[in-house]
Amino acid sequence: MTASTPTALAEIDIRHCDSLQELEQCVQLQKEVWGFDDIDLVPSRVFLVASKIGGQVIGAFRGYELVGYSLSIPGNRNGHVYLHSHMLAVKPGYRNLGLGQKLKLAQRDDAIEKGIELIEWTFDPLEIKNAYLNIVKLGAIARRYNINQYGSFSSPLQGGLPTDRLVAEWWLRSKRVESILAGRAAPDFRIEEKVQVPGEIYAWKQSPGDRTKAADVQQRNRDKFLQAFSQGLVILNYQRDERGSGAFLLGHWDETWSYAKH
Template identity: 60%
Template sequence: MQREVWGFSDADLIPVRMFVVASKIGGQVIGAFAGQTIVGFALSIPGSRDGRTYLHSHMLAVREGYRNSGLGRRLKLAQRDDAIARKFELMEWTFDPLEIKNAYLNIEKLGAIVRRYTINQYGISSSRLQGGLPTDRCIAEWWLNSNRVRQVLEGGRSINVEPEMVIRVPAHIYQWKNDPASRDRARDTQLANREEFLKAFSRGMAVLGYGRDGEGNGSFLLAHPEEQFEFSSETERETASSCT
């Protein structure tokens, strides 16, 4: 499925044993099935931040015939249910800010926020989705019990944001990445947006909303958050060591 979804070469594939290890050290391996056929999965591994443990969702994939059906969101919600049951407060993952649909899901449908940006996180990737560009990534923070996340999940979409900054992604970005003749336009967009993200985050802003217009263009909406997104002051409880 990794080859089907991302077009990875063998060198970039995550081996089966990594899924086994993740399930045994406190991570998550969650599958979605149609009968006996797996049509989606999510893989998470435990991480540490500020002396507290969290879950890093490293992979989520849905087969082509099952996309745009809400399955990706259902897999994320299954991750959240399991994480909360094991007393985790935070899940994180990276995503390509040039992927408009994915950004919309993360911000608007799940309630994640973004306060960090990494340049060429994974090095040059064999994935056809990357188009040979550097693997720049936004880091999504999903504060599982925050008021924001609860409101988004109960209401079906994010709350209104009065943006202090807007970072735009043109709908043509997919065409530009896939066409060598126009790839420089995709690269220019990535570089310009990279500078905007780094500037905004250095000023304490966060991505709090995401807009899409009728032509499919995307817009990151940034502002200074009013809610505090941080670990609670309670003593961290022990978590279970595996997820089925």
């Protein structure tokens, strides 16, 4: 049986990581997934602290082997407790089976049990797969953009570009999220702006000769997002096409979930 058969998914158990050895496995998987230099790795001590102060370290286990995890830490904005999800990782070979979504749903269940209504995380708007997972499969929205959030980044996934990030807001009990997770259509809206990402972006980021093309897309999209967000537009949907390209669809959100920003 290969890793990516449906049978393998049925054998995977999603649960809180509770031993130091499991937290060490998270660090090893982090290294494998992002390829960070050691200095950039989040150490097991931080995973431990997060698990003890109201954050979440949730693992996907096949037997004793960790094949995915999510890490979140508690935050507080204007008196509201929320969670910031800092990492979501699935081992290559176990991807595109729904495990990433399952780990996020486990975060949501645990958060709701604790009375939390918001989980946020940041993601690279050039990552077409992640945008699709966050917006279409989970129902997150985005209306904030952080330019070069982390400064330079040793992960090859970043392709040497500035670490621009969108902030995903996952309003756990919003109409939008509840509809999407129940398999119903997301509430309709009028499309006011479209921001496109070509499917070649992955190859451009990895090839030094083409990197300027990726940088141009990043710069163009950065300007569009900043402009759209300043007009109150919100990312509410994402389209993929058969060529592997993606497009963010923006409009006005008719729900009023918000904590004052930052």
